């Protein structure tokens with residue numbers, strides 16, 4: 001890769017236009033190899049120099065990968081007229097054309113991968129790859145051994161075929177205002193529309209809250225508060241790609 005001007009590298013990273021980038025440089029928001037740099041014309045070698053923006057290391061490839069702990073109340077879309085989007089939570093994050101990999105319902109919380117790597121997203125979402133997704137489910141009612149068997153062996157949710165075999169584990173049962181509330185860990189290998197809610201509806205124990213804990217090899221970093229995000233580590237990314 002040829003040396004490039006720092007302002008071009010920064011604007012190609014999606015941080016802002018060339019003129020916005022110049023202002024950010026003036027403010028001292030950018031460092032190269034640990035040193036704050038204010039000159040837009042400085043030439044950098046993208047593969048060997050480490051460029052950071054507000055503390056986050058910018059990738060020399062055009063792809064960026066973030067893990068978001070999605071809070072309830074945000075839609076998994078790039079644009080929406082009715083509610084804030086998950087992308088609005090990544091306002092200052094580098095990366096052009098970021099999008100969420102798949103959808104979590106507006107009221108669902110937890111792990112959401114956000115990237116601009118279309119081919120990787122496609123691989124993770126392709127039904128033929130059966131990428132595991134694990135959810136923590138609070139359901140109204142007492143989940144019985146028979147319910148667990150039905151969830152695990154495949155259940156009619158109104159599609160052409162029943163759901164694929166899944167993993168279901170009852171973690172606890174509590175009483176809330178006189179009603180039993182069961183906590184279940186459910187792992188599914190597909191991703192039909194509202195799948196988890198429809199599976200629990202089918203056993204007559206509606207979902208009260210839903211949180212995604214993992215997608216394939218990627219586990220939610222529990223140190224992220226709802227609404228917080230971070231870049232994937234090299235190891236997380238390599239495992240996801242494998």
Ligand code: URA
Nearest residue numbers: 104105108194196197
């Ligand atoms: N299944 C659902 O019903 N909702 C989600 O957000 C994710 C999986």
